[in-house]
Amino acid sequence: MTQQPFSRPGAIDLSGLGRPAPQAGAPAPHPTSPTGAHSYSVTVDEQSFQGLLEQSTTAPVLLAFYSRSRMPESGQLADDLATVVEEHEGRYLLGLVDIDATPQIAQAMQIPSIPLVVAVVDGRPMPLLQDPLPIDELRTALTQVAQQLTAQGITGRHQPRTGAVPDAEGEEETVDPRYAPAQDALAAGDIDAAVAEYQKLVDANPADVEAAGGLAIAKVMQRTQGVDLAAARAAAADNPDDVDAQTMVADLDMLGGHVEDAFARLVGLVARTSDKDRERARDHLLGLFAAVGNDDPRVLAGRRNLASALF
Template structure:
């Protein structure tokens, strides 16, 4: 499974996407299991090195709780770190991953998978060497890296992973109960809660309707505006198959002025973590075209800005590029 001389570098963050080819349903639970409970700093048996009180450290992934963890990925990203005591890099990478995960206060969970004890986990992810990190979001594998990686490299990938997760409606937390002396989290406004409930049920049309109603009532509701943009992106990509996506990419390359193809490929780029590529694709189209199609492209670009977050530095840079081609 492991190779002492194996030193691949971590995968580029821009390669993150939800279109993995691994069928995670192939590994079935041998018996009913309770949902896995992440260990918190100070828990008996929890590994040392926790940074944030109350934050989850890790779950030890097994063949028994594997499907529970996959199901959990509908709420928060689950970062599987496949390791072996016989791979020299494994302990350092596992420690680094744990430190990084702790710092996000429950926005994702680390699932440590000992491939020596549970070889079927390696088979489920088609792992050829360890350590290997693969995230799961909404049941879909997202390859992160193989081989050694330090805190900075892992954090960079986690940042992109969380953006991909948010674009797909996976924004929950674990261990977010208020600490002693802290105020509880305020409940969502009714229409926002209705939208969240609809997203969790896979009813994107109902979620869009709820956010649109919220904006009718409060046009300055920034959260509703961002939520609507995210749901519309999810709805556009919901039924797109991998072959269809490849066909769209071919069409976009051959027909640079095909508005529909350019916008759909921009959606694919953004959902896969290629955020700057998505922005630049639409900006380039705007720079080449005029009339109604130009305005349609501009409006879509503004929607994608909302998905990423209007304070993101990549959005600020893209706004400058948009201004250059418009004026």
């Protein structure tokens, strides 16, 4: 599946899809919550699909494609996702797409197989899961995704649904008030203020992993403000054991999405240095681990590589 951004409005054009005419006196179809206990999951049809995608501009939307008749495991995955999404209290909105009931959506999205779970963030679809997972592994996966999103300043939350997805112009999404000042500062380009706001949250609650991740990535942004990438890379190439030069390029790699390159650079620096230089390199690397999230496979691999470099 491609990961091209949707264009808004009309991200996926469903206007030409055939829709059965409603029976006389029958109410128009609308998305409904799969059970009364689920406030953040909705059953999606062609009419509501585009409106659901629009909600991803404020907080992430998950799409679970399944067929209970063709693959019961995909239906179980959808049920478990609804349970886990509920536990995140608005961090995600889950759209349940029964491909037997709505084949047009599966066709429009070019679904290769089921089960398939797609994350949509700011209109951009990204495949998330393609195999059934136990519910505990789902919890770990969604917690990890939430940490990474928070580290990027994406902290919006959905309001609970009571049976329908609002239109794009309708119900406003809410931002978790704990993170609103930091997010507002990031949106305004005031990185120093964002660092200060995240630091307040971490000081008040060191166990707040979302705040800790946000603080870590905000500090990366703070350290790299105004830095010339080419000059930084040249300095690092000329001074392979200089901690400041190497950590700066590692930070720039992080912001550019080259997470594994950043980790490898600092692991190598730890292996080459000693005493205070080694300690500084190690501490910097631990900060980057926090920015990505401790459950991320790249962090787990990075920790193993760091242990080998240290011992």
